[in-house]
Amino acid sequence: MLKVDPTFSVLILDPKETATPVLKRMLGEIGIVQMEGLTNPVDALDKLRQAKPDVFITDWNMEPMGGNELLRTVRGDPMLADMPVMVVTADPEPQQFFDAMDAGVNAYAIAPFSTQLLASKLEAMKVYR
Numbered sequence: 001m002l003k004v005d006p007t008f009s010v011l012i013l014d015p016k017e018t019a020t021p022v023l024k025r026m027l028g029e030i031g032i033v034q035m036e037g038l039t040n041p042v043d044a045l046d047k048l049r050q051a052k053p054d055v056f057i058t059d060w061n062m063e064p065m066g067g068n069e070l071l072r073t074v075r076g077d078p079m080l081a082d083m084p085v086m087v088v089t090a091d092p093e094p095q096q097f098f099d100a101m102d103a104g105v106n107a108y109a110i111a112p113f114s115t116q117l118l119a120s121k122l123e124a125m126k127v128y129r
C-alpha cells in the first residue's frame with residue numbers, strides 16, 4: 001500500500017453514521033491514523049475551517065444542507081476552495097455523479113467499494129504527503 005505521512009488527516013461527514021466505521025477501517029488499512037467523523041454539514045464546515053484536514057470525505061444526500069450546497073459552499077470559501085473533496089454515496093443515480101462533478105468534487109465513489117479503490121481514489125487526488 002501507499003506510504004502516508006502520520007500527520008495526514010481526514011474529515012468524514014456521514015449524517016447517518018453508517019459509513020463512518022467502514023471508512024475509518026479502510027483508511028486505517030491504508031495507513032491513515034488521523035481521522036474524525038461528523039454528522040452535521042454545518043459542523044463539518046466549521047471543522048474544515050478550523051482543522052484544515054488534508055481530505056474531506058462526505059456523503060451527498062443529507063440535511064439540512066445537501067451535498068451540492070455543501071460543496072459549492074466549500075468551493076466558494078477562499079479558505080477551503082482548494083480542499084480535496086471525495087463524495088462517497090450508496091446512491092447510484094447518474095445525475096448525482098454529474099451534479100457532484102459540476103460542483104467541483106475531486107473524487108466520487110459508490111458504496112460498497114474496496115480499500116484498494118479508496119486508496120486509488122485518494123492517490124489520484126494527489127493528496128498524500
